Every structure is written in structure tokens, then in C-alpha cells.
Amino acid sequence: MRELATKPKQHGGHAVGESEHLLTARFNRSLQVEARDERLSGDGGAVLLREAMERSGIVADLADWLEDPRDPDLITYTPADLLRTRLLLMGQGWRHGQDVDRLRHDPAFCVTATGHRGAETLDIALPSQSTVSRLDGILARPANNRRLSEALMALASRRLKASRKGRRKRRLAIDIDGLPIAVAGRQPGSAFNGHYKMRIYDPLIASVGATGDMLDACLRAGNAGSADGALAFIRDVVARAEQQLCQVGVIRIDAGFPGEELLSGLESDGTPYIARMKPNAALDRLSAPYRRRPAGRPPEEPREWCLDLSYQAGSWAQPRRIILVVTEQTDGDQPRAFYLVTSIAEEAKSAEEILQLYRERGTAEGHMGEVKAFLAPALSSSPRPKSQYAGAPVYRAVDPPTEIDAFARNEAVLKLNLIAYQLLHVARTAMEAATGTGVSLHRLQRAVLTTSARFVRSGRRLSMIIERRFADFWQAILAQLDRWSWAPPGA
Template sequence: MSESNRVLTPSFNRSIEVEGRDERLGSDPGAILLREIMELTGLRRFFADKVHDPRRQEAIWYPIAELICTHILLIAQGWRHEQDANRLRHAPALGLAATETRGPTAADRGLPSQPTLSRGVDILARDENREILGEALTALAGTGFKAQRKGHRQRELTIDVDGLAFPVEGHQPGSAWNGHHGCRCYDPLVASSAELGSMLGGLMRPGNAGSAGSAKQFILDVVERAERHLCEIALVRLDAGFSSEALFATLEANGTPYIARLKANTKLDRESAPQRKRPRGRPPKEPRRWCVDLPYQAGSWSRPRRVVLVLKERPEDDGLDHFYLVTSIGPERMTAEQVLEAYRQRGNAESHMGELKEVCRPALSATNRPKSCYAQRPVTRAGQLSSKAFARNEVLLLLHQLAYQVLHIARTALEAARGEGISLHWLRRAVLVSGTRVVTGSRQLKVIIENSFADLWAQIIHRLYRWRWVPP
């Protein structure tokens, strides 16, 4: 019998005893479901084939693909991947899901320790490996989407790009005070798709980066990957902070359509003044909204561009609210009203970015901790060494986006089976986290979950196995 450790005899009912035992009990069976998604999408194999691991392969215990999968599973299940790694080393379901070991002996394989996972992040922080993580994220979104469409890409897809502030405690490398957000933070760029609910890319930036800082090359890279994995034509949707001649000209030269909000200015307001008048007659009970096309060229622009003036009545007085959109899409393809409707879908992308922050809870807190000794010898001038903390934080951001994307594929399957929308919060509570027990046999491992959760698992698996999976 397993050794027991009495934890509690509650005062409200003395017949209850709470004990801790060395049995294979856990609460994360969803990790096995998520690992199955990684196998179906080819994500684990993608990492094994693409990521460069400088370690001597014959001397390592945990391959790099296993380290990456462990990070993703811990994040997806709601754990602080490195902080909780040691305590969860022998969690049965997590161990079975993370390991590449086959057969019943997989139950004896523990998760990598916190230092091992941290060294894995250092490996991924290399420039070539960060590019592979970004490629993996877009490829994962494409594989999941094409599986539902029998391997076919979409004709057009809209990509939303925005900054997403992550507050930090202390003076982490690259963090800075951001007056707009009112905190010390990082301000990475995040690319997503409102139509698909997918994450497509991430770029780490300092907390005081301007809205459009580093955006041009990042957007071009995301567009190139999206058109390779997801669609034939990518349309970029931006807020007012990204409006610049350099970005517009680059997207036009690349043949990438865009819709962006423009910051109001006195010249534009002066030119649009004749159109900013309330229509004649008694106003209706419901406030009206209408759009007007304006030819306009800002002083910094190299040529005139199509600007859409959006006007809306205020119910409380006779005034009009207004704002401006600029687009490279001609009126023969989209009317002014259609341009506005396309831009309004940006709210869906913002809600998905909110889920990334609230559900996956990225903790971008890597800092420079140089070694004071190595191989039992003191390291001279250790204070000048750098662990590339900023690059590590970009890796952490991408790992959290990958975890989000794996969760989103599970959510998409369950939504298709149930015919209703669900949140990632609900998915985790109802499907991924429940009581579980692992029973080891001579030839088989049996993972037992609560029967009330089994029907949801069956719905997800049935839908996943019906889709056509093509590796990235």
C-alpha cells in the first residue's frame, strides 16, 4: 500500500480524512488530448526536424521537441511552465503527454526539471530558432484551418496587427514606462486573424516602442507566411498608430491590400468639412451612420490615397462623430460602407488577443542572470555576461501563442460538434482539468477520467479524426 500522509480532518465533519498518497493521481488529463492535437498537426515533428539543438544528442535526456511540447502543455493547462515544473515532474497525465517514450514505461518518465526547461528556452532564443517558432505558429494555424477544408487554403484572409502591453515588475531588460498604458511594460507586436481566431505571429519590443516601431518587416514576414500556409491574398488591418507613409508604400509595393484608421488632423478636417453636415429633415429615433469617399494626400504621402470618412449622429445633441479610414482597396472592389464593415471586425481580433492574455497569461519576466561560476571555476567579469533575456522573452511570447493555438484547435473541434461558441476558459474547466488516475499494466497504460467529462472528449476526438490533416 502507498505511504499516506494525513493532511486534514475538517472540523465540520470529523469522519472525513484528507490524505496525500504516492498514487498516480492527477488533474490534467487534457494534456493527453492536446498532445494528440500536436501529433495530428505534425507540430512535434516540425520542431524535431527544424529546431537547431547545439547539445550533444547522445548525451541528452530530453530532446528539444520534448522540451517545447512540455512548455506548451504546461501553459495550456494553466500552469506557470517553469515555476511549476519541479512540483509537477511526476504528474501522471502531463508526463505521459510530454514524453516521446512509448509503451507502459512512459509512466515512469518524469517531466523535465525547471533548469532543463530554462536551458531549452536559451536554445530557442537563438535567432534561427526564434524564426522557426514564428514559422511553426503560422503553420499550426494553417494546418488546423486547412484540415477543416479538406486541405484547401482560403482565397482571402485578414490579418490584424496590434501592440499588446504586458506589465512587468522591476526593471526587466527592455521594459520601460509606457505613458499610454500607465505602467512599466513590454509592448510586443501580435498578429492574429479575426476570421479564424488564430494567432499568426509575435515580435518582442521594448515598453516604450512607438506603435509602428519594427512593424514594417514584421508585417511583411507574417503576410508571407500566411500566404504560404493559409490564404492566397492577405489583407492587413491596422489602427491609427500604424499609419505611416513607409508602411503604406511597402504594403502597396508588396501587393498587400490594407485598411487602416487615420489620426484626425486639421488639414483633413478642413477638407472634409463640407461632407460633415447632418442630412436635412427630422432625424430618426435611431442614430444614423454613413460613409463618404474622399481623395486625400497628406503632406508626408508620396501620392493620393483613398480615404473613407465615417460619420455618425449623436443621439444627445445635433453634433456628428467622425473618423477616417485609409485603404488601398479601390471603390470598384469595396464600397465605403464595406470598408467600414471590414474594419469593424477588428473587435473580434482584439477579443482573441484578450483571451491570449487572460487564459494563457504570458509571464515575460526573463532577466539577465550571468553565471558566477562554470565547471566549479569562478567566471571572471561575470557581470558583463548576458543571457539574452530580451530574446528569451520573445521565445516565451511565442510559446504562449503556440499554446493558445493548440487550445484553439480543440475549441474549434468542440464548437463544430456542438454548434455553439465556447470560450477557452470554459474549455479548460469543462474538458482539460478533471480528476484522473493512471493504471499501469504489463502491456497497457489506462488513463481514467471522470465519466461526466468523457462525452466532451468523444465529441472533440470524433471531429478531429474526421478532418483531413496535412503536415505543415
């Protein structure tokens, strides 16, 4: 029987099945590097992130909450498609917008970013870079920006409740921190900051240090004072946290925040706080008698002691409780000291208990460091009007550039980064619960997120094949996600 010759299908300039020789390794001439049109991905972990999205229901809910000004009859990608694309790329470490076009046909992203089902999802390309970037303009609208904050708080609440069989935490400490973010060029609202010696934004971030959850963010100019806008931000976070999350046990803040407006505002609200204080000459004179090293030979292990003081700064309306913390030095130098100010009464917590509670901020700072180092938020959004809908030219899509606030766009991008962090945190805490060991985001990335995968389609069935040596991590995370008690979507 005569064999029928078939012309190979063309894909990306090469026939399917053909290979393109790239390299013969000099260190080993038998090693050949070739490029082929196979459905391979280095981002198999996107499947796990999509599972976290589905369990939490947060992306579907956020898409329903958003005000989308686009004509629904003229769009190809829904708000949920755009949100999934943006969050999956961020979670997998693709922070630059120009990466989107290169990854449009990556099989892991194709099957996870779309809302469609079935094996045909392998052929549904991601939205283009320009389409994805216009999502920022939609999210920059005031009502949508607010929805991002609500989604971030809701995701933290759902994760905590799911891991506690649907029960709320009774009481949590909330940490308020600045998160300096370097910017390139002259983004609106950015400014040179003399302390950091670079041009930055200086947003406020609210988080739960004990659990690693991010609650909200507020973008601020790069030259903002530490306490600028802090009272309104904290009040809003506390109100929503006590409605959705838990009773707020204490607000913890660092040395740049304790001004009269903030402290008196929290006191009038009945919100307890602990803040570090910058030293000054008056405090040093007040505490001098208690900062001397005790007489006698010092023990091998340095000693530390705390003392309650009452102090009124010149700008304060009243005296406040100050905790003096003195730490002995091993080199024989004079002990070092620092100060805390708190609204918690001495009969409620001793000075030692206040110090211990404040030192738990270190966990929050570690998680903030992960946000900055792992996600590395790139705040460089700029207005980009849409010129086409479904291939047809239009005068404009949503808003002309002059009506889009680039500062608000960058704030929306920051909040998207924190939502991406929360999805990673869902996967991380599931892995920790299943394995009984701590997991950093970098370990999660190496062990799970960047899993190499091959996609095989057979009829209506779609298989993703990963290396067996990583299967135990996948099984542990998926099993834990199934064990947790997730609330129904929209709840």
C-alpha cells in the first residue's frame, strides 16, 4: 500500500515536529540544544495557584464586584480572565508587563487563566500585554480600588477561617508598616527620599504578623511622613477587620508613627497600640538612673530589664506610659536602651509582656520582606487607551488618558501584588500544615511553582505531566486545601 505523505503543519515559522538547533555545548560535544514546538512549561505551579483561587472564590467574587465600563458585547476577555492572568503572572514571578506577550501560549498559563473548561483551553491564548495593562485603568477607578482592598481583607479572612474549620480568630495584633518601593523614572507621586537615597513610593501596609496575612495597602508619595494618612488608614482597616476577621487586640507601629494625632485618635477609638519611640534628650535624662549596669561582675549571658515610666512629649496633650528596655552588652560597654509607648494599662500587661508582644513584629517584618524581595512590585503604570475592540478600531475604549489617574493605577497594581502574595500564602500555609515544617516563598517557588510540565491532549482529556520527585509536594498541598473548610463562593 502506498503511504500518503502529509505536509507538516506550520507553527511559529517551523513545521510541527521540526527542531531548531540552538547550541552544541563546547564542554560536551554530544550535548545538543534544540527548540521544538512542544507544549512545555516551566510554570506548572500556576495550576496550584489557580486551585487556591478556586477554593477561596476570591477572583470570581472580585470580578463580580468590579465596575467594568467596557461594552460586554465587544470584549474578548472578561474581568475574571484579566484578573487571573495578572495574578498568576505575578505569583509565578513574571513582574514585567512585556513578559505577557512572550507567555501568551505557555500551556500552564493558557489552561489556568481562562474561565473555559475542557482540553481546548490549551489553545486559548492569554490576553495581550496592552489588554492586560488596561486592567489597571479599570481597577484605578475609586470604587474598584476600594474593592481591591475588600478582596484582600476577604482573602485573608477566608484563609484563616478555612484553616480553623470555619471559625474566626478571637483576637489578633495588626502591624502597620511602610514599604519603600523604588521606582524608575518620574512616576506620579514618587519622590526622592533622603533616608533611602532613592526615588520611591512609601505605601502603608497593614498585615497580621502572627499569621503572615496582608490586609490592605495605601499608596503614598515618596516624601510622605511616616504618620501621614496613618490614622484614617488604621481606622478603616480596624473597622473591616473586626467585621470580617477578628477582634483587634493591638496595633503595632514603629518609631516614625507616634505623633499626637495618631495616638490620641487611637485612644479615642479604644484601639490599643504599642509603638517604638525615637530617643530624645528628655527621655534619656528621665531614664538615665535606670540605664546603668548593675554593680558586680556581669553574668555570661547579657541581662535585660524593663521599667515603666510616665512621659509627656512637648507635642502631646497628656502623659503616656513609656516602657524603658535596657540590654546589657557583652563587651562591657554601657547598656543599650530603647523606648516603647503604649495605651495598654500596667495592670493589664506588665512591661515585660508589652516588650514580648512588640517583638513579635519581627515576624511581620519578615513577611513584608518576602513581599518586597519575592514579588518585587513594579509600580510603573501609565495610561494606555484602547484603540480596538475585537479587531475593530474605536475612538476610545474606557477613558481617555487625561481621565486616568496614574497614581491610582499604581496603587491598584500594589494591591494586586498583595493579593498575589495572599494566594501564594494559601499554598505556602497548606504546605506547612501538611509537612509540619516552615516554608519560605523561595522554597515554595523552587519546589512547586517552577515545576516543569508537559501537556498532552488526547481527545477530550488533557494531562499535565510533572517530574515524580515533586509529586509529594503537590499531593500535600492539594490534600490540605481539600481538608480545609472553605466557605461557599460569595459567602
